[in-house]
Structures are given as structure tokens and as C-alpha cells.
Amino acid sequence: MTRTYDVEDLAHWDARIREKVQEFGLTCFSQEFEVCDHVQMLGYMAYHGMPSHYPHWSYGKAYERLKTLYDHGMTGLPYEMVINSDPCLAYLVKENSLCLQILTIAHVYGHNDFFRNNFTFQSTHPELVIRAFKARADRVRSYIEDPSIGLEKVDAVLDAAHALSLQCRRNPAIRKLSPEEQRARAIAAAEPPADPFRQIHKRVERSEPDLEKVPLEPEEDLLLFIRDHNRRLAEWEKDLLTIVHEESQYFIPQIETKIMNEGWATYWHRQIMNSLDLPQDVYLEFLVRHNQVVQPAPGDINPYCLGLGIWEDIRRRYDEPASTESEIDDLPRKSGRDKLFEVREVDRDVSFLRRFLTKDLVREMGLFEYAPRDDALIVTKVPSDEEWEEIKQTLLHQVGMGGVPVIRIVDADYNHRGELHLQHDHDGRDLQLEHAEKTLAHLYRLWTRPAHLETVVDGESCMLSYDSDGFRLKEMD
Amino acid sequence: MSAVFRPYSASDSLRSDRSATDRLRHRQKVRQAIRENIADIVAEEAIITQDPDRVVKVPIRGIKEYRFVYGKNTPQVAAAGEGEVEKGQVVGKSQAEGPGSGAGDAGDRPGVDYYETDITIEELVEIMFEDLHLPDLERKKLRESLVVHGTRRLGYRRAGIRVHLDKRKSARQRIRRKVAIHGQQSDAETAERRFPFHRDDLRYRRRVPDVTAESNAVVMCIMDTSGSMDAMKKYLARSFFFLLYHFVRTRYRNVELVFISHHTEAREVSEQEFFYKGESGGTMLSSGYGKALEVIQERYHPSLWNIYAFHCSDGENLRTDNPEARKLAQQLCQVCNLFGYGEIKPRASLFGHSSMLDVFKDLDADNFEAVEIKRKEDLWPSFKALLLHERNPEEMMP
Incomplete structure (x- = not known):
């Protein structure tokens, strides 16, 4: 039953898949x-798929975890592992069946197209990715080998930097203002608003903008801010912060488009596989595998399933809208296919779900909201007419970078003692305090002065501080 | 658009264990974390009841990677697998704080609060005792005692008593001498000339006293099983015996366990019975000590065995028995390497009750130590106190 195959067979199927890819209009x-074996695959997975990556114990931990899960049969290997680079790099596990290889290849082209065309990836410089990772790895290694620095010190900085790596700006489409622009904006904001009835109104006092303040505007890129404003850091420490920041910048688009991206690849692998005229046994295996992939994961969100469902729904609504839906769509009327290609370019998960997750889909996917109460997780909302939108709102908060609290630096000279003052943009969700404490400790290590984080705990404004005496939680009046 | 296939190469795969160093480093961190949390880990019930060769899961903190994450009052959306869910339905257990969807990718929720690692009890015990910084020399001294088991053969000698004469060896010596004198002549030529044994030909087997280094130890677990010992007290006692047993095991090759349970009378019992069988009645500590001395007399002679005795009780002894108990404890100290008394008082409210600590306070022995255990957190510190005392007998009196 199992077919044997070699690299030539794979190349043959790949050529046919590429024909289809072009026919469907994907641009990759x-x-x-x-082709690698499962041990190599586990290795790649631990290092985010990168052929070269700087060393850090956390990747050893990731590997051990993956290996344990794999050895105990808790998880299989993912069929595909794709790297957003130009040329796009993907791994095929040699133990997989021919059908899985064909499926994987088709799926990979879906991701490839998405990487190339979605706007969030525009700033990732795919042509440089592999080299950039290699260069960073070399830099970190050189610091480790430097006898005046060494592994311990490098690890300590990397530990701290990793803890903060996702505390950065989320939407790459919004340009970060340069210090000059921020200054101009502060001055403009201090101007009184234009008032056509100036003559009859009382004159507004012009308030002087505080241009000495650092940062001028609340700053989300924690690592970069520390790098640029902590003069006590050595060059190599600053470089490590840059390295960690750059790396997270590379991964954030993938975090931000997980559902779209997987849905897109799944949508196209199905289209391709259906059009390939596969031998019957291969085709039947494909159906089984495909259904496993898009199976809803009870108690969790399966991005393949949710993404595919939404993409299909978009196409259906544009190609064959139900009578009740004809009014909601934009004009001029687009074909389903055109709309798909437009959406894959201009959306990320949050906007994708906001725009296209309908009530029917929420129901169809069986989405519900749950929250911890006492020791148990209790279902709090089910997709009824009244509550489906609240479920959707909760979902929008949890996808992509929504799961990472927004924390901004508001003052780098807090109490006039060079201490760091941060604010948590509280949206109803409290910080996990143990994590907050340990992460603040990392922040303190990098800033080398006390750090204070303003947040809300159980409805009370609180200041979490970390200094040489350790952690403190103080309620604010 | 083009595609390239890079075929699999087995040699690349063999060379590509790229995570090896990072794994090693992680492993070191795990050990470090275990060492730092050893007191907590030792107090874990699950570990204490495991048998020694098993692999246990040790929960450790400290090598978790922290980030700012959301905690409680964070609702989550999930998909129902099959069928509908109803409001108020319980869909899982919440972790200590906030829902967790397992450790994982960046941006994910915090996973389980603990990171668990596999470790054998052996390895754990090794780390535990590394932590005590016992000098090796000290260990060696304790490990071996020289014992004469009669004699054994060791080579040959020219003088000796008749019964040790080795005929074959002696005959060979004679032939050797004969050849040396007459050269290689045929038997026919030499046959008629007699060539007798000489005194120098004789070889005797040499016998030397057989001294072996013995490393035997016996751990005498004596426990009060009177009515006042409840499950909690027994658990604490068991934990203490566990530590003692493993400690002794790191030092001796051959370790035996003796379990003696007593109320007003003492019996030697099986391990199972010892820990799980409850009894009732009053308490006479002297009975337990008497039994221990009896067992030592019968089976574990102090010249062959290193004896570690440990007694756990809640300190509620029949008052009239105290002088006798003290006397026998004194005797036990004379035969044991170490005699420890642990008074288990889980509830501090028992003031006014008798305590054996007072009775034993002025016991005149270097190798006696009494400790008090109130909570399971006390286990490791008291155990450490016990062993450190063993190291420096002169520093003993608290």
C-alpha cells in the first residue's frame, strides 16, 4: 500500500504543483x-526552523520538550515547516508518505505566496533572512568566546532580553516617528486648536510643551529604548538587545497572521490537491490527512480550521451570496477569487476576524468563551444572538499579539532618579503577577536602575516596582 | 519561480546535533534549580514514597522563561469539539492563576506553573548530598571497617608446618634442582642414581589473615505507633527515615533496614506494616530501644556493622518509663554510629504535654542528636542538622 519514492518523484510532483500554483495566480x-529526518526536524523546530541561530539554553529546553512529546507520541511532527525567506525554505521529513509530501509541498506554496504578498511581511527583508540569522549567531558566539565576557554574562543578558522581546510595536504598517517628528508633533499638539471664533472667545493659554521629557511619546519598543538610553550598558550588551529585538521583529508578522496564513495555505493545498488528478490511494490518504488537519481542536482554536472556514466563507459570499447578504458587501462587486487575493494582502488576523467572522461562522465553528472561576474553567458565553459579538471581541483580543499585554515606557527619569516608569494599557485583563515580578526583575537588570510598572490588579491601580530590595506591589491612591 | 530539492544526507544528519550544547546548558540549569529547591522537593510526598530506582518527576521552578502575560480575569475563546456547550458548563481546571493553554510559542499563555523534569531518585539523592558538602575523606573513613574472617592463601614459602606442605610444588623444585646439577640426561642414565628431596625443595602454602573492608550498615527505624501517632506524624516520620536510608546508602555498599514499631511493647515488623498499620495504646519508649538492642545483639554486631538508629515519636511517653528509656538510649549510643531522636509535633498547640527532648537533653553521648519536626518544611533543615552533627561531634550540643 505504501508507495516508495525518491527525490525525483518529489521533483516531478513539485513541477506539477507549481503549474497549478501559477494557474491559480499565486505569486511565490x-x-x-x-529533505531531513525526524531528529533534524526536531532540531529545526527548536530553533524556529532557522538553519543557523545563536545558542541559548532555552532552545535546548524547547528541544527536550519537543522530543519528549514526540517520543511519548503526544504530538506528531508538523508536516510542514516553512521559513519566510527568499528563496523560501521548507523541510520535508523523509519518513513521511508520498501523499504527505505532496500535501506538504502544496501547503508550502500557500505559505510562500502569503509571505511574499501579505503586508505585514513587507518589512522582514526575506532576501536577507538566512544571512541575517547567521550573522547574529556569529556575533553572539563571538561574545560567548570573548574571555572578558563569556557564556554566563551573555546568557544573563539574553535571558532578560528574551523576557521583553515581545514588548514592542505591533503593527508594522504604522511608521515609527523619528525623535524629530515626535518633537514636531509635541509642539503642534501644544498649539491651541484652530478656532474660527477666536475674537469672541477667551484667549486660550498656550501651554509650553515639555521637550526635555524622555521619551516624548510613550514608547513600546522596550529593548530598543533601553539600548538607546541606558548609558551604563556595554557595546556588546547593546548589540545583544538589538539582536533579540530584530529577531522578534522577524517573528511578529507570523504571530500576527497565524490564522490567515494557515487558513490560506490550507485553502490552496486543497485546491491544488483536488486539481492534481492524484492516484486514488494517494487521494484517499489526502482526504484523511486533510480532515485531521482541519479538525476543530476541542477547547482550543485550530488556526487551520478557523482560517480555512473564513477564507471559504469570503469566497462564497462574493461568488454566490445568499439573498440576505447582498447588501453588506462593498462595491464594485468583486469575484470571490479577487476578494481573496485582496484580503490576503491587506489584512492581519485581528482585522481579518473583525471583518469576516460572521455570526454564522461563530456558530459553525462552535466558538464559546470561558473564564476561570474558582478552580474550574467555566463557559461564560455561547454563540447566542446576544452574545456572539462579545465572543468575537474576546477572540480579537487573544489572537496575534493580542495575547501580549501592551506596556509602554512613559518616563525614563521617574522620581528624577533615572528610574524607569512603565504603564500597562489595562483592558480588563490583569497581569499574571508572578510573571510580572520575574519579568520586572529582568527589566531591572537591563535598565540597571529601579523599574516601576503601573497596572491594575483586581480593579485597584497598583505600582509594581523592582529595585535592589526586590519586588514590591503598592496600591496607588 | 523555481524549486530546488536538497536530498537527505545521512552524514549531515549525524553531524547536525546542533542543540547538544544548548541541551547540556539547560540540563545544568535544571540541576541548579533542583539544588536550590531541594528542601521543597524533599518534602514532596510523591518522591518519598517512590522506590529508589524509579524515575520521578520533580517539579521545579526557576528555569521558566518569564514574560509579561495575562493572568486571571482573562476570558478565552475556544472551539467546542463536538456538540454544543452550555453556559456554566465546566470545561477544565484552572491553573493557579489564569487559564493556560500549555507552554509554547511566543505570545502564548503561561503554561503549567511547574516545569517538570525526569530524574532518578539516585540522582536526586546525589544532588541532595552534594548540597551537604560532606568531604570525601570523611566518607571513606566511615565507609570501611577492617574485619578478619580467618585466613586465606597467599603464595608459597620455604618454611612452615607439615600440613601446609605443597607436594606438587616441592616435587617440581626437586626436578629443577636435578636438571641444574646433571643437565638434560635421559632417564636411563640417571635412573639408578637416587636423587632425594632436600630441605630447600620443600614449599609450604602461605596463609595470611583474611582482612576485608566491610561496608555494611543497618538503619534501625524505630517508630512509636501508639494511638497518638496520626497519619501526618507518620508521614513526617517516614520522610525522615527515607532521607536517612538514602544518606546511609550513599556511604555503604550493603545497607539493611530494620523496622521496629512499638507502643508499650515492641515488635520487629515489615516495611509495609511499619508505615501503614496503625496501632493503639500507650507508649513506652524503652520497649522500642530494648528491642533495637536485642536485634543488634542478634544480627548486627557493632564490629561488623555500622548502625544508624533513628527513633520517631511524638514525645508522649509514660512518665515512669523515662529513666529506663534514657538508660537504654545511652546504651544504644554506645553501639550506634549515630542515634537520632526526632520528636514530631505537627501542631504547636500541644503545650503542657510531655516532651522527650527534655529527658534526652543531658544524655551523655557524642553521637546522639535530637531534633524537633513541626512541619514538612522542617524536614530538610533538621536532617541537615543531624548529619552536620555527625561530621563534627565536638560541635554537637545545641
Whole structure:
């Protein structure tokens, strides 16, 4: 029953898949496949798929975890592992069946197209990715080997930087203002608003903008801010912060488009596989595998399932809208296919779900909201007519970078003692305090002065501080 | 758009264990974390009841990677697998704080609060005792005692008593001498000339006293099983015996366990019975000590065995028995390497009750130590006190 195959067979199927890819209008980077065994695959997975990556114990931990899960049969290997680079790099596990390889190849082209076309990836410089990772790895290694620095010190900085790596700006489409622009904006904001009845109104006092303040506007890029404003850091420490920041910048688009991206690849692998005229046994295996992939994960969100469901729904609404839906769509009327390609370019998960997750879909996917109460997780909302929108709102908060609290630096000279003052943008969700404490400790280590985080705990404004005496939680009046 | 396939190469795969160093480093961190949390880990019930060769899961903190994450009052959306869910339905257990969806990718929720790692009890015990900083020399001294088991053969000698004469060896010596004198002549030529044994030909087997280094130890677990010992007290006692047993095991090759339970009378019992069988009645500590001395007399002679005796009780002894108990404790100290008394008082409210600590306070022995255990957190510190005392007998009196 199982078919044997070699690399030539794979190349043959790949050529046919590429024909289809072109026929469907996907525009991809050129593609490289590397055939590897499962041990190598686990290795790649631990390092986010990167062929070269700087060393850090956390990747050893990730590997051990993956290996344990794999050895105990708790998880299989993912069929595909794709890297957003130009040429796009993907791995095929040699133990997989021919059908899985074909499926994977088709799926990979979906991701490839998405990487190339979605706006969030525009700033990732795919042509440089592999080299950039290699260069960063070399830099970190050189610091480790430097006898005046060494592994311990490098690890300590990396530990701290990793803790803060996701505390950065989320939407790459919004340009970060340069200090000059921020200054101009502060001055403009201090101007009184234009008032056509100036003559009859009382004159507004012009308030002087505080241009000495650092930062001028609340700053979300924690690592970069520390790098640029902590003069006590050595060059190599600053470089490590840059490295960690750059790396997280590379991964954030993938975090931000998980559902769209997987849904897109799944949508197209199905289209391709259906059009390939596969031998019957391969086709039947494909159906089984495909259904496993898009199976809803009870108690969790399966991005393949949710993403595919939404993409399909978009196409259906544009190609064959139900009578009740004809009014809601934009004009001029687009074909389903055109709309798909437009959406894959201009949306990320949050906007994708906000725009296209309908009540029917929420129901169809069986989405519900749950929250912890006492020791148990209790279902709090089910997709009824009244509550489905609240479920959707909760979902919008949890996808992509929504799961990372927004924390901004508001003052780098707090109490006039060079201490760091941060604010948590509280949206109803409290911080997990143990994590907050330990992360603040990391922040303190990097800033080398006390750090204060303003947040809300159980409805009370609180200041979490970390200084040489350790952690403190103080309620504010 | 083009595609390239890079075929699999087995040699690349063999060379590509890229995570090896990072794994090693992680492993070191785990050990470090275990060492730092050893007191908590030792107090874990699950570990204490495991048998020694098993692999246990040790919950450790400290190598978790922290980030700012959301905690409680964070609702989550999930998909129902099959069928409908109803409002108020319980869909899982909440972790200590906030829902967790397992450790994982960046941006994910915090996973389980503990990171668990596999470790054998052996390895754990090793880390535990590394923590005590016992000098090796000290260990060696304790480990071996020289015992003569009669004699054994060791080579040959020219003088000796008749019964040790080795005929074959002696005959060979004679032939050797004969050849040396007459050269290689045929038997026919030499046959008629007699060539007798000489005194120098004789070889005797040499016998030397057989001294072996013994490393035997016996751990005498004596426990009060009177009515006042409840499950909690027994658990604490058991934990203490566990530590003692493993400590002794790190030092001796052959370790035996003796369980003696007593109320007003003492019996030697099986391990199972010892820990799980409850009894009732009053308490006479002297009975337990008497039994221990009896067992030592019968089976574990102090010249062959290193004896570690440990007694756990809640200190409620029949008052009239105290002088006798003290006398026998004194005797036990004379035969044991270490005699420890642990008074288990889980509730502090028992003031006014008798305590054996007072009775034993002025016991005149270097190798006696009494400790008090109130909570399971006390286990490791008291155990450490006990062992450190063993190291420096002169520093003993608290």
C-alpha cells in the first residue's frame, strides 16, 4: 500500500504543483525543499526552523520538550515547516508518505505566496533572512568566546532580553516617528486648536510643551529604548538587545497572521490537491490527512480550521451570496477569487476576524468563551444572538499579539532618579503577577536602575516596582 | 519561480546535533534549580514514597522563561469539539492563576506553573548530598571497617608446618634442582642414581589473615505507633527515615533496614506494616530501644556493622518509663554510629504535654542528636542538622 519514492518523484510532483500554483495566480518566491529526518526536524523546530541561530539554553529546553512529546507520541511532527525567506525554505521529513509530501509541498506554496504578498511581511527583508540569522549567531558566539565576557554574562543578558522581546510595536504598517517628528508633533499638539471664533472667545493659554521629557511619546519598543538610553550598558550588551529585538521583529508578522496564513495555505493545498488528478490511494490518504488537519481542536482554536472556514466563507459570499447578504458587501462587486487575493494582502488576523467572522461562522465553528472561576474553567458565553459579538471581541483580543499585554515606557527619569516608569494599557485583563515580578526583575537588570510598572490588579491601580530590595506591589491612591 | 530539492544526507544528519550544547546548558540549569529547591522537593510526598530506582518527576521552578502575560480575569475563546456547550458548563481546571493553554510559542499563555523534569531518585539523592558538602575523606573513613574472617592463601614459602606442605610444588623444585646439577640426561642414565628431596625443595602454602573492608550498615527505624501517632506524624516520620536510608546508602555498599514499631511493647515488623498499620495504646519508649538492642545483639554486631538508629515519636511517653528509656538510649549510643531522636509535633498547640527532648537533653553521648519536626518544611533543615552533627561531634550540643 505504501508507495516508495525518491527525490525525483518529489521533483516531478513539485513541477506539477507549481503549474497549478501559477494557474491559480499565486505569486511565490522561488522555493527550496530540504529533505531531513525526524531528529533534524526536531532540531529545526527548536530553533524556529532557522538553519543557523545563536545558542541559548532555552532552545535546548524547547528541544527536550519537543522530543519528549514526540517520543511519548503526544504530538506528531508538523508536516510542514516553512521559513519566510527568499528563496523560501521548507523541510520535508523523509519518513513521511508520498501523499504527505505532496500535501506538504502544496501547503508550502500557500505559505510562500502569503509571505511574499501579505503586508505585514513587507518589512522582514526575506532576501536577507538566512544571512541575517547567521550573522547574529556569529556575533553572539563571538561574545560567548570573548574571555572578558563569556557564556554566563551573555546568557544573563539574553535571558532578560528574551523576557521583553515581545514588548514592542505591533503593527508594522504604522511608521515609527523619528525623535524629530515626535518633537514636531509635541509642539503642534501644544498649539491651541484652530478656532474660527477666536475674537469672541477667551484667549486660550498656550501651554509650553515639555521637550526635555524622555521619551516624548510613550514608547513600546522596550529593548530598543533601553539600548538607546541606558548609558551604563556595554557595546556588546547593546548589540545583544538589538539582536533579540530584530529577531522578534522577524517573528511578529507570523504571530500576527497565524490564522490567515494557515487558513490560506490550507485553502490552496486543497485546491491544488483536488486539481492534481492524484492516484486514488494517494487521494484517499489526502482526504484523511486533510480532515485531521482541519479538525476543530476541542477547547482550543485550530488556526487551520478557523482560517480555512473564513477564507471559504469570503469566497462564497462574493461568488454566490445568499439573498440576505447582498447588501453588506462593498462595491464594485468583486469575484470571490479577487476578494481573496485582496484580503490576503491587506489584512492581519485581528482585522481579518473583525471583518469576516460572521455570526454564522461563530456558530459553525462552535466558538464559546470561558473564564476561570474558582478552580474550574467555566463557559461564560455561547454563540447566542446576544452574545456572539462579545465572543468575537474576546477572540480579537487573544489572537496575534493580542495575547501580549501592551506596556509602554512613559518616563525614563521617574522620581528624577533615572528610574524607569512603565504603564500597562489595562483592558480588563490583569497581569499574571508572578510573571510580572520575574519579568520586572529582568527589566531591572537591563535598565540597571529601579523599574516601576503601573497596572491594575483586581480593579485597584497598583505600582509594581523592582529595585535592589526586590519586588514590591503598592496600591496607588 | 523555481524549486530546488536538497536530498537527505545521512552524514549531515549525524553531524547536525546542533542543540547538544544548548541541551547540556539547560540540563545544568535544571540541576541548579533542583539544588536550590531541594528542601521543597524533599518534602514532596510523591518522591518519598517512590522506590529508589524509579524515575520521578520533580517539579521545579526557576528555569521558566518569564514574560509579561495575562493572568486571571482573562476570558478565552475556544472551539467546542463536538456538540454544543452550555453556559456554566465546566470545561477544565484552572491553573493557579489564569487559564493556560500549555507552554509554547511566543505570545502564548503561561503554561503549567511547574516545569517538570525526569530524574532518578539516585540522582536526586546525589544532588541532595552534594548540597551537604560532606568531604570525601570523611566518607571513606566511615565507609570501611577492617574485619578478619580467618585466613586465606597467599603464595608459597620455604618454611612452615607439615600440613601446609605443597607436594606438587616441592616435587617440581626437586626436578629443577636435578636438571641444574646433571643437565638434560635421559632417564636411563640417571635412573639408578637416587636423587632425594632436600630441605630447600620443600614449599609450604602461605596463609595470611583474611582482612576485608566491610561496608555494611543497618538503619534501625524505630517508630512509636501508639494511638497518638496520626497519619501526618507518620508521614513526617517516614520522610525522615527515607532521607536517612538514602544518606546511609550513599556511604555503604550493603545497607539493611530494620523496622521496629512499638507502643508499650515492641515488635520487629515489615516495611509495609511499619508505615501503614496503625496501632493503639500507650507508649513506652524503652520497649522500642530494648528491642533495637536485642536485634543488634542478634544480627548486627557493632564490629561488623555500622548502625544508624533513628527513633520517631511524638514525645508522649509514660512518665515512669523515662529513666529506663534514657538508660537504654545511652546504651544504644554506645553501639550506634549515630542515634537520632526526632520528636514530631505537627501542631504547636500541644503545650503542657510531655516532651522527650527534655529527658534526652543531658544524655551523655557524642553521637546522639535530637531534633524537633513541626512541619514538612522542617524536614530538610533538621536532617541537615543531624548529619552536620555527625561530621563534627565536638560541635554537637545545641
